[in-house]
Amino acid sequence: MSVRMDYRKENPAAYQALLGLEKFVVESSLDKKLIELIKLRASQINGCAFCLNMHAKDARAMGETEQRIYLLNAWREAPYYTAAERAVLALTEVITRISDAGVPQHIYDDVREHFDGKQFVELVMAINAINSWNRIAISTGMMPN
Template sequence: MHGEIRRAKSAKETIMSAHAISERAKTNASARADYNALSGAIAEKFLAFSMALKDSSIDANLRELVYLRASQMNGCGFCVDMHVKQARIHGERELRLHHVAVWRESPLFDARERAALEWTEVLTRLPVHGVSDRVYEHVRANLGEKELSDLTFSVMAINGWNRISIAFQSVPGSADAMLGLTKAGMS
Protein backbone atom coordinates (compact mmCIF):
# COMPACT_ATOMS: atom_id res chain seq x y z
CA MET A 1 0.00 0.00 0.00
CA HIS A 2 2.73 2.48 0.96
CA GLY A 3 4.65 1.61 -2.22
CA GLU A 4 1.55 2.32 -4.31
CA ILE A 5 1.08 5.70 -2.61
CA ARG A 6 4.78 6.52 -3.09
CA ARG A 7 4.60 5.51 -6.79
CA ALA A 8 1.40 7.51 -7.29
CA LYS A 9 2.98 10.55 -5.65
CA SER A 10 6.13 10.13 -7.74
CA ALA A 11 4.09 9.76 -10.94
CA LYS A 12 2.06 12.86 -10.08
CA GLU A 13 5.25 14.85 -9.42
CA THR A 14 6.67 13.66 -12.74
CA ILE A 15 3.46 14.57 -14.56
CA MET A 16 3.64 18.01 -12.99
CA SER A 17 7.25 18.24 -14.20
CA ALA A 18 6.15 17.25 -17.69
CA HIS A 19 3.59 20.05 -17.65
CA ALA A 20 6.28 22.46 -16.47
CA ILE A 21 8.54 21.29 -19.31
CA SER A 22 5.73 21.96 -21.72
CA GLU A 23 5.27 25.46 -20.33
CA ARG A 24 8.98 26.13 -20.70
CA ALA A 25 8.96 24.78 -24.25
CA LYS A 26 6.30 27.30 -25.23
CA THR A 27 8.76 30.10 -24.53
CA ASN A 28 11.31 28.58 -26.89
CA ALA A 29 11.03 29.92 -30.45
CA SER A 30 11.86 26.54 -31.99
CA ALA A 31 9.34 24.56 -29.93
CA ARG A 32 6.13 23.55 -31.63
CA ALA A 33 2.68 22.84 -30.21
CA ASP A 34 2.24 22.02 -26.53
CA TYR A 35 1.34 18.33 -26.68
CA ASN A 36 0.78 18.20 -22.92
CA ALA A 37 -1.93 20.85 -23.14
CA LEU A 38 -3.45 19.50 -26.33
CA SER A 39 -3.45 15.83 -25.34
CA GLY A 40 -3.10 16.11 -21.57
CA ALA A 41 -4.92 12.93 -20.54
CA ILE A 42 -2.99 10.84 -23.05
CA ALA A 43 0.33 12.47 -22.14
CA GLU A 44 -0.29 11.80 -18.44
CA LYS A 45 -1.07 8.12 -19.10
CA PHE A 46 2.00 7.71 -21.27
CA LEU A 47 4.12 9.29 -18.56
CA ALA A 48 2.55 7.01 -15.93
CA PHE A 49 3.37 4.02 -18.15
CA SER A 50 6.97 5.23 -18.43
CA MET A 51 7.22 5.77 -14.68
CA ALA A 52 5.96 2.23 -14.03
CA LEU A 53 9.07 0.95 -15.80
CA LYS A 54 11.16 2.11 -12.85
CA ASP A 55 9.65 -0.86 -10.98
CA SER A 56 10.52 -3.36 -13.71
CA SER A 57 13.21 -6.03 -13.58
CA ILE A 58 15.53 -3.79 -15.65
CA ASP A 59 17.88 -1.90 -13.32
CA ALA A 60 18.27 1.86 -13.70
CA ASN A 61 21.81 1.73 -15.13
CA LEU A 62 20.90 -0.72 -17.88
CA ARG A 63 17.67 1.13 -18.60
CA GLU A 64 19.62 4.38 -19.13
CA LEU A 65 22.02 2.64 -21.56
CA VAL A 66 19.02 1.32 -23.48
CA TYR A 67 17.33 4.72 -23.51
CA LEU A 68 20.55 6.36 -24.67
CA ARG A 69 21.10 3.86 -27.50
CA ALA A 70 17.55 4.15 -28.86
CA SER A 71 17.75 7.94 -28.63
CA GLN A 72 21.04 7.94 -30.55
CA MET A 73 19.54 5.76 -33.26
CA ASN A 74 16.46 7.96 -33.55
CA GLY A 75 18.46 11.19 -33.53
CA CYS A 76 16.65 12.63 -30.52
CA GLY A 77 18.94 15.30 -29.09
CA PHE A 78 16.67 16.05 -26.12
CA CYS A 79 16.59 12.39 -25.04
CA VAL A 80 20.30 11.76 -25.67
CA ASP A 81 21.10 14.76 -23.49
CA MET A 82 18.65 13.72 -20.79
CA HIS A 83 19.72 10.07 -20.58
CA VAL A 84 23.45 10.82 -20.57
CA LYS A 85 22.82 13.06 -17.57
CA GLN A 86 20.54 10.54 -15.85
CA ALA A 87 23.10 7.79 -16.41
CA ARG A 88 25.83 9.95 -14.84
CA ILE A 89 23.55 10.65 -11.86
CA HIS A 90 23.11 6.86 -11.48
CA GLY A 91 26.91 6.50 -11.42
CA GLU A 92 27.59 5.39 -14.99
CA ARG A 93 31.17 5.94 -16.16
CA GLU A 94 31.68 8.61 -18.80
CA LEU A 95 33.73 6.38 -21.09
CA ARG A 96 30.99 3.75 -21.23
CA LEU A 97 28.50 6.44 -22.25
CA HIS A 98 30.80 7.39 -25.13
CA HIS A 99 31.01 3.73 -26.10
CA VAL A 100 27.25 3.09 -26.24
CA ALA A 101 27.21 4.11 -29.91
CA VAL A 102 29.94 1.54 -30.65
CA TRP A 103 28.96 -1.11 -28.11
CA ARG A 104 29.62 -4.02 -30.51
CA GLU A 105 33.32 -3.07 -30.76
CA SER A 106 33.73 -1.95 -27.16
CA PRO A 107 35.08 -4.26 -24.44
CA LEU A 108 33.27 -2.21 -21.76
CA PHE A 109 29.91 -4.05 -21.82
CA ASP A 110 29.10 -7.47 -20.42
CA ALA A 111 27.00 -10.14 -22.17
CA ARG A 112 23.78 -9.02 -20.48
CA GLU A 113 24.28 -5.38 -21.50
CA ARG A 114 25.19 -6.42 -25.04
CA ALA A 115 22.02 -8.49 -25.29
CA ALA A 116 19.92 -5.56 -24.05
CA LEU A 117 21.56 -3.18 -26.54
CA GLU A 118 21.05 -5.67 -29.36
CA TRP A 119 17.35 -6.00 -28.45
CA THR A 120 17.07 -2.21 -28.31
CA GLU A 121 18.52 -1.86 -31.78
CA VAL A 122 16.38 -4.55 -33.37
CA LEU A 123 13.16 -3.15 -31.86
CA THR A 124 14.07 0.46 -32.66
CA ARG A 125 14.66 -0.39 -36.33
CA LEU A 126 12.44 -3.38 -36.92
CA PRO A 127 13.66 -5.61 -39.74
CA VAL A 128 11.26 -6.09 -42.66
CA HIS A 129 10.63 -9.70 -41.64
CA GLY A 130 10.47 -9.08 -37.89
CA VAL A 131 12.80 -10.14 -35.11
CA SER A 132 14.70 -13.31 -35.96
CA ASP A 133 14.58 -16.38 -33.76
CA ARG A 134 18.38 -16.17 -33.49
CA VAL A 135 18.25 -12.67 -31.97
CA TYR A 136 15.31 -13.54 -29.72
CA GLU A 137 16.98 -16.70 -28.38
CA HIS A 138 20.31 -14.93 -27.87
CA VAL A 139 18.73 -12.10 -25.89
CA ARG A 140 16.48 -14.46 -23.91
CA ALA A 141 19.49 -16.61 -22.99
CA ASN A 142 21.27 -13.56 -21.54
CA LEU A 143 18.32 -11.84 -19.88
CA GLY A 144 15.63 -14.42 -19.21
CA GLU A 145 11.99 -14.09 -20.20
CA LYS A 146 10.88 -11.59 -17.53
CA GLU A 147 13.71 -9.16 -18.25
CA LEU A 148 13.19 -9.60 -22.00
CA SER A 149 9.53 -8.71 -21.61
CA ASP A 150 10.25 -5.72 -19.34
CA LEU A 151 13.01 -4.55 -21.67
CA THR A 152 10.57 -4.63 -24.58
CA PHE A 153 8.28 -2.23 -22.74
CA SER A 154 11.25 0.02 -21.95
CA VAL A 155 12.23 0.14 -25.62
CA MET A 156 8.62 0.89 -26.56
CA ALA A 157 8.55 3.79 -24.11
CA ILE A 158 11.79 5.45 -25.19
CA ASN A 159 10.90 5.14 -28.86
CA GLY A 160 7.61 6.91 -28.09
CA TRP A 161 9.37 9.69 -26.17
CA ASN A 162 11.93 10.06 -28.98
CA ARG A 163 9.18 10.49 -31.52
CA ILE A 164 7.25 13.09 -29.54
CA SER A 165 10.43 15.00 -28.62
CA ILE A 166 11.54 15.09 -32.25
CA ALA A 167 8.08 15.96 -33.58
CA PHE A 168 7.66 18.87 -31.15
CA GLN A 169 11.34 19.90 -31.23
CA SER A 170 12.15 19.57 -27.54
CA VAL A 171 15.37 21.49 -26.87
CA PRO A 172 18.25 19.53 -25.28
CA GLY A 173 18.98 20.72 -21.75
CA SER A 174 15.88 22.93 -21.57
CA ALA A 175 14.35 20.92 -18.73
CA ASP A 176 17.47 20.09 -16.70
CA ALA A 177 16.54 22.09 -13.60
CA MET A 178 12.95 20.80 -13.61
CA LEU A 179 14.03 17.18 -13.97
CA GLY A 180 16.87 17.36 -11.45
CA LEU A 181 19.47 16.78 -14.13
CA THR A 182 21.71 19.60 -12.95
CA LYS A 183 22.97 17.06 -10.37
CA ALA A 184 24.93 15.49 -13.20
CA GLY A 185 27.15 18.58 -13.30
CA MET A 186 27.05 18.67 -17.07
CA SER A 187 25.04 21.82 -17.79
Protein backbone atom coordinates in the same frame (compact mmCIF):
# COMPACT_ATOMS: atom_id res chain seq x y z
CA MET B 1 14.70 23.13 -35.28
CA SER B 2 12.44 25.08 -32.97
CA VAL B 3 9.89 24.04 -30.38
CA ARG B 4 6.59 23.48 -32.14
CA MET B 5 4.33 22.90 -29.16
CA ASP B 6 4.18 21.78 -25.57
CA TYR B 7 2.41 18.47 -26.06
CA ARG B 8 1.92 18.09 -22.30
CA LYS B 9 -0.29 21.20 -22.25
CA GLU B 10 -1.98 20.47 -25.58
CA ASN B 11 -3.08 16.97 -24.57
CA PRO B 12 -2.45 16.12 -20.90
CA ALA B 13 -4.27 12.78 -21.17
CA ALA B 14 -1.89 11.57 -23.88
CA TYR B 15 1.08 12.62 -21.76
CA GLN B 16 -0.36 10.79 -18.73
CA ALA B 17 -0.87 7.64 -20.80
CA LEU B 18 2.82 7.50 -21.71
CA LEU B 19 3.81 8.35 -18.14
CA GLY B 20 1.93 5.19 -17.13
CA LEU B 21 4.19 3.11 -19.36
CA GLU B 22 7.25 4.93 -18.03
CA LYS B 23 6.13 4.18 -14.45
CA PHE B 24 5.85 0.49 -15.34
CA VAL B 25 9.41 0.52 -16.73
CA VAL B 26 10.87 2.38 -13.74
CA GLU B 27 9.17 0.00 -11.31
CA SER B 28 10.21 -3.12 -13.26
CA SER B 29 12.87 -5.57 -12.12
CA LEU B 30 15.37 -4.20 -14.66
CA ASP B 31 18.59 -2.57 -13.52
CA LYS B 32 18.23 1.22 -13.68
CA LYS B 33 21.58 1.69 -15.44
CA LEU B 34 20.54 -0.86 -18.06
CA ILE B 35 17.33 1.11 -18.65
CA GLU B 36 19.43 4.23 -19.24
CA LEU B 37 21.62 2.36 -21.76
CA ILE B 38 18.43 1.34 -23.59
CA LYS B 39 17.21 4.94 -23.58
CA LEU B 40 20.52 6.28 -24.82
CA ARG B 41 20.96 3.72 -27.59
CA ALA B 42 17.44 4.10 -28.96
CA SER B 43 17.77 7.88 -28.78
CA GLN B 44 21.05 7.71 -30.72
CA ILE B 45 19.38 5.68 -33.47
CA ASN B 46 16.36 7.98 -33.58
CA GLY B 47 18.42 11.17 -33.46
CA CYS B 48 16.57 12.60 -30.46
CA ALA B 49 18.79 15.36 -29.06
CA PHE B 50 16.40 16.13 -26.20
CA CYS B 51 16.39 12.51 -24.97
CA LEU B 52 20.12 12.00 -25.51
CA ASN B 53 20.88 15.04 -23.38
CA MET B 54 18.46 14.02 -20.63
CA HIS B 55 19.48 10.36 -20.44
CA ALA B 56 23.21 11.03 -20.58
CA LYS B 57 22.74 13.27 -17.53
CA ASP B 58 20.59 10.62 -15.83
CA ALA B 59 23.14 7.88 -16.57
CA ARG B 60 25.97 9.99 -15.14
CA ALA B 61 23.92 10.69 -12.01
CA MET B 62 23.53 6.91 -11.56
CA GLY B 63 27.30 6.46 -11.76
CA GLU B 64 27.61 5.43 -15.40
CA THR B 65 31.08 6.17 -16.75
CA GLU B 66 31.82 8.72 -19.42
CA GLN B 67 33.66 6.05 -21.39
CA ARG B 68 30.61 3.77 -21.60
CA ILE B 69 28.35 6.68 -22.51
CA TYR B 70 30.70 7.94 -25.24
CA LEU B 71 31.27 4.49 -26.74
CA LEU B 72 27.67 3.32 -26.68
CA ASN B 73 27.18 3.83 -30.41
CA ALA B 74 30.15 1.49 -30.95
CA TRP B 75 29.22 -1.07 -28.29
CA ARG B 76 30.08 -4.02 -30.54
CA GLU B 77 33.71 -2.91 -30.76
CA ALA B 78 34.10 -1.60 -27.21
CA PRO B 79 35.05 -4.09 -24.49
CA TYR B 80 33.19 -2.23 -21.73
CA TYR B 81 29.76 -3.89 -21.89
CA THR B 82 28.70 -7.19 -20.36
CA ALA B 83 27.23 -10.05 -22.38
CA ALA B 84 23.79 -9.27 -20.95
CA GLU B 85 24.13 -5.58 -21.88
CA ARG B 86 25.25 -6.52 -25.38
CA ALA B 87 22.21 -8.75 -25.81
CA VAL B 88 19.92 -5.91 -24.67
CA LEU B 89 21.63 -3.36 -26.91
CA ALA B 90 21.16 -5.67 -29.91
CA LEU B 91 17.49 -6.08 -28.96
CA THR B 92 17.13 -2.31 -28.58
CA GLU B 93 18.51 -1.79 -32.07
CA VAL B 94 16.28 -4.33 -33.80
CA ILE B 95 13.12 -3.21 -32.02
CA THR B 96 13.91 0.44 -32.75
CA ARG B 97 14.38 -0.53 -36.42
CA ILE B 98 11.72 -3.25 -36.37
CA SER B 99 10.65 -2.71 -39.98
CA ASP B 100 14.12 -3.73 -41.21
CA ALA B 101 14.03 -7.39 -40.16
CA GLY B 102 11.81 -7.84 -37.14
CA VAL B 103 13.47 -9.48 -34.15
CA PRO B 104 15.72 -12.28 -35.41
CA GLN B 105 15.58 -15.53 -33.46
CA HIS B 106 19.27 -15.39 -32.53
CA ILE B 107 18.81 -12.00 -30.84
CA TYR B 108 15.77 -13.26 -28.93
CA ASP B 109 17.71 -16.37 -27.87
CA ASP B 110 20.71 -14.30 -26.78
CA VAL B 111 18.53 -12.06 -24.61
CA ARG B 112 16.76 -15.07 -23.09
CA GLU B 113 20.12 -16.50 -21.99
CA HIS B 114 20.33 -13.58 -19.55
CA PHE B 115 16.70 -12.63 -18.84
CA ASP B 116 13.58 -14.62 -18.01
CA GLY B 117 10.25 -14.21 -19.79
CA LYS B 118 8.95 -11.51 -17.43
CA GLN B 119 12.17 -9.52 -17.83
CA PHE B 120 12.06 -9.95 -21.62
CA VAL B 121 8.65 -8.28 -21.64
CA GLU B 122 9.99 -5.53 -19.37
CA LEU B 123 12.85 -4.96 -21.82
CA VAL B 124 10.44 -4.73 -24.75
CA MET B 125 8.30 -2.26 -22.82
CA ALA B 126 11.37 -0.15 -21.93
CA ILE B 127 12.44 -0.07 -25.57
CA ASN B 128 8.94 0.82 -26.71
CA ALA B 129 8.66 3.57 -24.09
CA ILE B 130 11.82 5.38 -25.15
CA ASN B 131 10.94 5.03 -28.82
CA SER B 132 7.59 6.68 -28.05
CA TRP B 133 9.26 9.48 -26.07
CA ASN B 134 11.76 9.99 -28.93
CA ARG B 135 9.00 10.28 -31.51
CA ILE B 136 7.03 12.74 -29.40
CA ALA B 137 10.10 14.88 -28.67
CA ILE B 138 11.17 14.98 -32.31
CA SER B 139 7.65 15.58 -33.64
CA THR B 140 6.98 18.46 -31.27
CA GLY B 141 10.45 20.02 -31.58
CA MET B 142 11.60 19.57 -27.98
CA MET B 143 15.05 21.04 -27.39
CA PRO B 144 17.76 19.98 -24.94
CA ASN B 145 18.01 22.15 -21.86
